[in-house]
Amino acid sequence: MAAGIVNIRRDVDDKFYRYRMPLLLTKIEGKGNGIKTVIPNMSDVARALSRPPTYPTKFFGSELGAQTSVDEKNDRYIVNGAHDATRLRELLDGFIDKFVLCGACKNPETDLVLTKGEIIVRDCKACGERTNVDMRHKLTTYIVKNPPKKTKKGKKGGHAEAPTTGTPPEPAADGENAEGGGEDGAGSDDELTRRIKAEAEQLNKDTTLEDEGWxxxxxxxxxxxxxxxxxxxxxxxxxxxxxxxxxxxxxxxxxxxxxxxxxxxxxxxxxxxxxxxxxxxxxxxxxxxxxxxxxxxxxxxxxxxxxxxxxxxxxxxxxxxxxxxxxxxxxxxxxxxxxxxxxxxxxxxxxxxxxxxxxxxxxxxxxxxxxxxxxxxxxxxxxxxxxxxxxxxxxxxxxxxxx
Known part of the structure; x- marks a missing residue:
């Protein structure tokens, strides 16, 4: 089943909003004391957020007081207990607000950077600001021990595993269109991608402190x-x-x-x-x-x-x-x-x-x-x-x- 596509900031009611991600999906497995919630598309969601999939998974565990299980090799991300999709989507909004959105302009086009003083900052590519993450949250301990992987050598620190913020996921293998495409006349994911890229190109011309704008x-x-x-x-x-x-x-x-x-x-x-x-x-x-x-x-x-x-x-x-x-x-x-x-x-x-x-x-x-x-x-x-x-x-x- 193909996941629908939603705005990274779900409080933004704009179908042309530039930054998109797959709608988080859940699947309940097991029963009794062994019941668990599997998140089958966690990698796709994390890729759209430019964060390692382990981060939101561990965030869910800390917020729910539940154990988590991560099997990156087999792409399995699990939270112990039965948790419905609506609850986990709400928690994902919290993760995005605390660990993705720029603290200054609320743009999700950020990288997490671990400074030499072990302070986690959100380095915004849109406005150029660096804003600190709330180091009181339990997830910060995990991030300090498992910092974002560096993709290139430079002074600005490493980038998260996903290379591009806000990139829509690939079309479903069975050819079905993702949610958010057909109803507004966007058509397939390819058409939606073209529209977003066209809008992004125009936005980049006007965005203060974009890399090209410097x-x-x-x-x-x-x-x-x-x-x-x-x-x-x-x-x-x-x-x-x-x-x-x-x-x-x-x-x-x-x-x-x-x-x-x-x-x-x-x-x-x-x-x-x-x-x-x-x-x-x-x-x-x-x-x-x-x-x-x-x-x-x-x-x-x-x-x-x-x-x-x-x-x-x-x-x-x-x-x-x-x-x-x-x-x-x-x-x-x-x-x-x-x-x-x-x-x-x-x-x-x-x-x-x-x-x-x-x-x-x-x-x-x-x-x-x-x-x-x-x-x-x-x-x-x-x-x-x-x-x-x-x-x-x-x-x-x-x-x-x-x-």
């Missing part, structure tokens, strides 16, 4: 606008670095100076606004832009501000050079602009480390080598001296993973 607009009008913005740059704020930055443009009208002034004058700007400004200036891939943001974007409340803007750094920091530039910006922020922040250097490093923006090896190399690239030698020593508690914590964490 690229700079290179149209003649956009280039002209950027040039005019540079030509009208105000004098005043310098974002100069140390003597080793001879390859960077320190002119008051450089894009880096313009960026530094803009973030200083727009403290209420969101992460989206900041990245759009970086794009407008055409420097979203430049390590110097990362350094300027680290120095100028934050205030003395930097520890509380990092979560607000971490999506920008996750997107822009793509290599060791970018990480070094970020650390350089932190040196200038604490060493020159806000000396009172020197004591909080360990907290600042921890925040970027747990967000998977800074790598352990880069931090350790930075912490043990004084440099005059961004600040004077004495300031560099003072900042690195303050970082020693965090560096020691990294060493101890290497010696014993439990710590």
């Amino acid at each position: 690229s700079a607009d290179t149209s003649p009008e956009a280039v002209k606008a950027r040039m005019e913005a540079l030509a009208q740059g105000m004098t005043g704020v310098s974002v100069g670095a140390g003597a080793d930055d001879e390859d960077e443009d320190e002119d008051a009208d450089s894009p880096y100076a313009v960026l530094g002034r803009w973030v200083a004058e727009n403290r209420s700007a969101s992460a989206v606004d900041v990245f759009k400004k970086v794009q407008e200036l055409g420097i979203e891939k430049k390590h110097k832009a990362v350094q300027v943001l680290a120095e100028r974007l934050f205030t003395e409340q930097v520890v509380n501000e990092i979560p607000k803007y971490q999506a920008v750094f996750v997107k822009m920091v793509s290599g060791e050079k970018h990480q070094k530039a970020l650390l350089g910006g932190i040196e200038k922020l604490a060493g020159y602009d806000h000396p009172e922040l020197v004591a909080t250097i360990p907290k600042i490093l921890m925040a970027f480390y747990q967000a998977d923006v800074l790598d352990e090896e880069v931090i350790q190399a930075w912490g043990t080598h004084v440099s005059k690239k961004y600040v004077d030698k004495e300031t560099s020593k003072r900042v690195r001296k303050a970082s020693e508690p965090f560096l020691k914590w990294l060493e101890e964490a290497d010696d014993g993973e439990d710590e």
